[in-house]
Amino acid sequence: MAISGDYIKNYNKFKEKKRNIKNMQGSADKVQTMIWNPRFECMDREELRALQLARLKETLERAYSRVPFYRNLFDARGVKPADLEKLEDIRKFPFTVKDNLRENYPYGLFAVPLKQLVRLHASSGTTGKPIVVGYTRQDLENWAECVARIVTLAGVTGSDVAQVTFGYGLFTGAFGLHYGLEKVGATVVPVSSGNSERQIMLMKDFGTTALIGTPSYCLHLAEVAAEMGIDPAALPVRVGLFGSEAWSEKMRQELEQAWGMTATDNYGLSEIMGPGPSGECEYKNGMHIAEDHFLFEVVDPETGEPLDYGQEGELVVTTLTKEAMPVIRYRTRDISVLNPMPCDCGRTTARMRKVTGRTDDMLIISGVNVFPSQIESVLMSIEGIAPHYQIIVGKRGHLDYIEVQVEIAQDKFTGQFRDLEALEEKVRRRLFSVLSINARVRLLEPKSLERSTGKARRIIDNRPKNGL
Numbered sequence: 001m002a003i004s005g006d007y008i009k010n011y012n013k014f015k016e017k018k019r020n021i022k023n024m025q026g027s028a029d030k031v032q033t034m035i036w037n038p039r040f041e042c043m044d045r046e047e048l049r050a051l052q053l054a055r056l057k058e059t060l061e062r063a064y065s066r067v068p069f070y071r072n073l074f075d076a077r078g079v080k081p082a083d084l085e086k087l088e089d090i091r092k093f094p095f096t097v098k099d100n101l102r103e104n105y106p107y108g109l110f111a112v113p114l115k116q117l118v119r120l121h122a123s124s125g126t127t128g129k130p131i132v133v134g135y136t137r138q139d140l141e142n143w144a145e146c147v148a149r150i151v152t153l154a155g156v157t158g159s160d161v162a163q164v165t166f167g168y169g170l171f172t173g174a175f176g177l178h179y180g181l182e183k184v185g186a187t188v189v190p191v192s193s194g195n196s197e198r199q200i201m202l203m204k205d206f207g208t209t210a211l212i213g214t215p216s217y218c219l220h221l222a223e224v225a226a227e228m229g230i231d232p233a234a235l236p237v238r239v240g241l242f243g244s245e246a247w248s249e250k251m252r253q254e255l256e257q258a259w260g261m262t263a264t265d266n267y268g269l270s271e272i273m274g275p276g277p278s279g280e281c282e283y284k285n286g287m288h289i290a291e292d293h294f295l296f297e298v299v300d301p302e303t304g305e306p307l308d309y310g311q312e313g314e315l316v317v318t319t320l321t322k323e324a325m326p327v328i329r330y331r332t333r334d335i336s337v338l339n340p341m342p343c344d345c346g347r348t349t350a351r352m353r354k355v356t357g358r359t360d361d362m363l364i365i366s367g368v369n370v371f372p373s374q375i376e377s378v379l380m381s382i383e384g385i386a387p388h389y390q391i392i393v394g395k396r397g398h399l400d401y402i403e404v405q406v407e408i409a410q411d412k413f414t415g416q417f418r419d420l421e422a423l424e425e426k427v428r429r430r431l432f433s434v435l436s437i438n439a440r441v442r443l444l445e446p447k448s449l450e451r452s453t454g455k456a457r458r459i460i461d462n463r464p465k466n467g468l
């Protein structure tokens with residue numbers, strides 16, 4: 001069902017009224033803009049598809065005529081940009097994968113001369129050459145626009161003090177959020193990662209109201225605050241934007257409880273832009289996609305066959321406005337589901353479900369597929385253990401084993417062996433009911449696992465590579 005422009009207008013008026021009442025104590029400039037760019041975020045879906053089609057044609061043309069890699073790829077497949085007549089025709093075009101980006105290090109995928117690039121970023125590849133991405137001035141503007149939308153989605157306004165705990169540098173997270181937050185007028189505190197006690201001090205002294213980082217690090221920050229004798233929930237932090245690693249609903253609850261905040265998820269990856277492509281609104285029921293800038297598809301991870309709305313599979317993304325580095329049908333390895341139904345917030349953009357895992361994180365334990373996110377949701381559902389865990393996979397003889405190490409919650413530690421045994425057994429049983437495999441469980445003392453300032457290292461696979 002298409003939503004008419006008038007409906008949206010009325011709806012927005014209604015929402016604004018509601019907000020104004022809530023913000024009565026604030027000054028006039030504190031009135032919140034609920035939707036950053038209603039023109040595109042509340043677009044009629046037919047109109048949106050027409051816009052996507054026009055932009056997709058331009059993008060294919062740009063990639064084919066300016067990037068030898070794409071020309072060769074399309075030629076090998078026997079397709080030309082002119083073969084695209086309707087949006088669905090994108091399926092005729094070949095996928096690109098991470099290795100393609102790596103192989104073209106450093107500048108092989110750029111569609112503009114170096115002179116037109118105003119920024120470079122790169123992945124933190126742990127092995128070999130990183131993946132390099134570049135931006136023209138217009139790309140940076142579009143990036144800030146997309147991030148302005150997601151921070152507004154999360155409820156951040158020009159009145160917020162936003163502390164960015166992502167590491168500034170080649171990684172896209174910090175700079176991406178930074179410019180979008182500035183665009184909405186928030187006061188940005190670019191602390192960068194690490195030095196947790198200082199983070200807490202600044203948070204307190206600067207009156208930070210919005211916290212930006214990885215969910216695992218921001219949960220760790222709550223612990224640090226408590227150790228410093230500061231109740232994190234008593235600090236003015238009211239909203240969090242978390243991304244860059246998969247996290248569960250339970251972890252959201254932990255964050256919200258610890259900080260007394262609304263914790264929101266957002267999604268993006270350096271290969272297609274950085275943060276910005278999608279984020280959650282106040283209803284936290286999927287992340288709204290900037291569909292005027294990106295075309296999202298879902299495919300079967302095994303066969304690459306396209307899947308319908310509502311079916312779970314791997315996200316595939318095509319950029320629609322990137323000048324410097326158009327990316328065609330990029331296999332993200334992220335597992336999600338797309339939902340095109342209008343949202344209660346008034347936006348008409350499709351939503352993607354929280355990413356529940358990555359195809360390359362998927363562990364195969366004695367022939368059974370296991371996503372670390374499944375383990376996390378089991379752990380988070382059990383009282384008495386902390387949200388810090390690690391998964392060890394190894395081989396004994398010819399058999400795989402999986403060991404889940406998880407910290408006991410400080411306040412639930414009774415010191416009684418009997419209680420520990422019961423808790424361990426409970427975790428083991430729950431894991432079995434979800435995974436259908438027997439996992440070993442090892443309870444750890446509180447705070448014994450190493451805390452990361454970036455993405456938490458959750459999985460250690462000790463099995464010999466190349467199989468058996």
Ligand SMILES: [Zn+2]
Pocket residue numbers: 281282283288343344345346347
């Ligand atoms: Zn919404």
